Amino acid sequence: MDRYISVKDLEDGALELLPKAVRDYYKSGATEEYTLAENRRAFQRLRIRPKCMIGVLNYNLSTTVLGETVTMPVGISPTAMQRMAHPDGEVANVKAAEAAGVIYTLSTMASSSIEEVAKAAPNAIKWFQLYVSCDRQITKELVLRAEKAGYKALALTVDTPTLGIRRADIRNKFTLPPHSRLANFDNLLTAKIHDSVDHRALYNHTSDLIDKTLTWDVVKWLKSITKLPIVAKGILRGDDAVKAVEAGCAGILVSNHGARQLDGVPATIEALPEIIDAVKEYDIEVFMDGGVTTGTDVYKALALGAKMVFVGRPALWGLAVGAQEGVQHMLSILRNELECTLQIAGTPTITDITKDMVRHESAFCRL
Ligand SMILES: Cc1cc2nc3c(=O)[nH]c(=O)nc-3n(C[C@H](O)[C@H](O)[C@H](O)COP(=O)(O)O)c2cc1C
Ligand SMILES: CCCCCCC(=O)C(=O)O
DSSP: OTTOOSHHHHHHHHHHHSOHHHHHHHHOOSTTOHHHHHHHHHHHTEEEOOOOSOOOTTOBOOEEETTEEESSSEEEOOOSOGGGTOTTHHHHHHHHHHHHTOEEEEOTTOSSOHHHHHHHOTTSEEEEEEOOOSSHHHHHHHHHHHHHTTOOEEEEEOSOSSOOOOHHHHHHTOOOOTTOOOTTSOHHHHHHHHHOSOTTHHHHHHHHTSOTTOOTHHHHHHHHHOOSOEEEEEEOSHHHHHHHHHHTOSEEEEOOGGGTSOTTSOOHHHHHHHHHHHTTTSOOEEEEESSOOSHHHHHHHHHTTOSEEEESHHHHHHHHHHHHHHHHHHHHHHHHHHHHHHHHTTOOBGGGOOGGGEEEGGGGOOO
16 A cells, blocks of 8 residues: 555556446546536645644544544545445445544445445444435335434435436446445346346436435425434535525535536535535534545635535545555545644644635735
């Protein structure tokens, strides 16, 4: 692992190893991939303003999220079908999160089941990402299984009335590889996809599992069937954040789905301040994901008000190069970079990271 010094190194290594269709599915954004590039560029437009001569010997990265203590404010976002990256898939990923003391979020469209993942890492803080199906009985069963298996929250994906257009997947006729399955559903669904001669079978069958009629009323229904806190994943506007809180969500995950849904939406780090401002009067935790690849990215998101950040693709890159060890390595790179940033910026604990620690580059351009 020593040759991977950065998350970018892990990405380059993973892209070399993965078969083309999988590589493209993982790395693609929607249509022109303008927002995909902006998710990274927008971080680069922010500058950190360090404070000097602060004693930082006792620096500390730990924080709490929805009442649980995590060792650093970085968690793993849900990404579908992780066994395409490595045969150990979600199981390796959750074990890495357990060893690192960070949150792992399992996708509804996972290639390992809710119970397999829970059994592999009983002490990990696990969240379950929920796509709500038209068939509410299917959804109810998923939620009850997650609650029974010890998951601590539901990440309700609110940005996917339909799947975004990813051109590479269309060109590649991307489908479920023979060794992969949609493990949270019965084997019939996987068999239907594997047996289909229609190359759109994976897209069509997964789209069928996502209800297009969804409104905020679904939160009330979810709260009637579970005690798990609900985090609205995919918010990009202040008014939607307020609706999520008023509907009963306990957290907001500012996300553009890794720029895979609608191209031309803001980078998530750009959307974050509007949402923080909109919900400032409420008792709500705000998280973000999208384009985080360095410790300084994490720091900038925290300075702009995020309680913690999540990473999607970086965990896939770690998984592809080295299974559990690879994901742990990815997390340790982010941990080391964040530790370094905290000290040099003169903010030894997470609560020291205030808004004034970061400014947009335009503030430095007055000649
Ligand atoms: C390959 C892939 C699969 C994804 N699958 C899901 C999913 O099943 N459910 C979901 O809510 N988000 C999904 N996402 C979005 C991620 O949860 C997350 O929002 C995004 O990856 C964050 O951006 P990043 O990859 O730049 O860190 C997926 C993203 C990728 C890259
Ligand atoms: C092609 C199947 C996709 C299932 C949904 C996973 C997802 O959210 C994604 O972004 O991809």
